[in-house]
Amino acid sequence: ILNVEQSPQSLHVQEGDSTNFTCSFPSSNFYALHWYRWETAKSPEALFVMTLNGDEKKKGRISATLNTKEGYSYLYIKGSQPEDSATYLCAFENNAGNMLTFGGGTRLMVKP
Amino acid sequence: DTGVSQNPRHKITKRGQNVTFRCDPISEHNRLYWYRQTLGQGPEFLTYFQNEAQLEKSRLLSDRFSAERPKGSFSTLEIQRTEQGDSAMYLCASSFNPGQGRTEAFFGQGTRLTVV
Numbered sequence: 001i002l003n004v005e006q007s008p009q010s011l012h013v014q015e016g017d018s019t020n021f022t023c024s025f026p027s028s029n030f031y032a033l034h035w036y037r038w039e040t041a042k043s044p045e046a047l048f049v050m051t052l053n054g055d056e057k058k059k060g061r062i063s064a065t066l067n068t069k070e071g072y073s074y075l076y077i078k079g080s081q082p083e084d085s086a087t088y089l090c091a092f093e094n095n096a097g098n099m100l101t102f103g104g105g106t107r108l109m110v111k112p
Numbered sequence: 113d114t115g116v117s118q119n120p121r122h123k124i125t126k127r128g129q130n131v132t133f134r135c136d137p138i139s140e141h142n143r144l145y146w147y148r149q150t151l152g153q154g155p156e157f158l159t160y161f162q163n164e165a166q167l168e169k170s171r172l173l174s175d176r177f178s179a180e181r182p183k184g185s186f187s188t189l190e191i192q193r194t195e196q197g198d199s200a201m202y203l204c205a206s207s208f209n210p211g212q213g214r215t216e217a218f219f220g221q222g223t224r225l226t227v228v
Contacts (some may be wrong), residue, residue, distance in 0.1 A: 041221070042114070042221065043218075044155075044205075044219040099157045100157070100217060101157065102147075102154035103154050103156075105153075
């Protein structure tokens with residue numbers, strides 16, 4: 001059983017605060033690390049797919065980094081807005097490429 | 113084609129009844145996945161199809177669960193003799209995997225099952 005862990009489980013921040021959360025995953029048999037954003041009553045939406053050690057990806061105010069050697073990825077949100085409130089999921093894809101193994105998610109709540 | 117579609121969105125059933133859910137993936141996607149998500153947990157892998165072939169099945173999937181993808185298009189997930197522990201959100205996702213490289217998976221909105 002692959003161990004993909006996310007921390008913290010939940011996070012409350014004020015509008016305008018910057019925040020970050022962590023995803024840890026197995027460092028062996030790595031192929032890709034996916035980040036998803038899941039708003040209530042909607043489908044999980046893909047944010048990033050990261051494959052290279054040291055990679056950094058950015059979409060608007062959200063960015064992510066990847067360290068495959070030590071098995072972690074950080075997701076950063078700069079200047080959080082209430083519409084950023086969602087559960088952020090990371091998922092590990094091994095080099096067999098059969099499926100995504102998800103972490104438990106970080107639930108972010110941004111207060112106006 | 114606006115994305116992955118799942119039906120029904122909600123299902124309430126009595127314990128012991130059979131239920132079937134449907135997933136219509138994005139039309140050009142050759143891979144289809146089923147996941148289950150319970151409160152406070154991330155999605156757990158159940159099974160996946162490459163075209164019409166079911167290539168992997170999780171140990172979480174007991175004999176009461178069966179999934180099909182006839183003709184490599186839509187898929188159904190059936191749960192027989194439902195138990196209260198089956199109550200969860202059942203998510204379907206699809207992706208296009210050309211054999212080299214990977215692409216992201218696109219999810220449906222899920223079917224929320226409540227067994228009473």
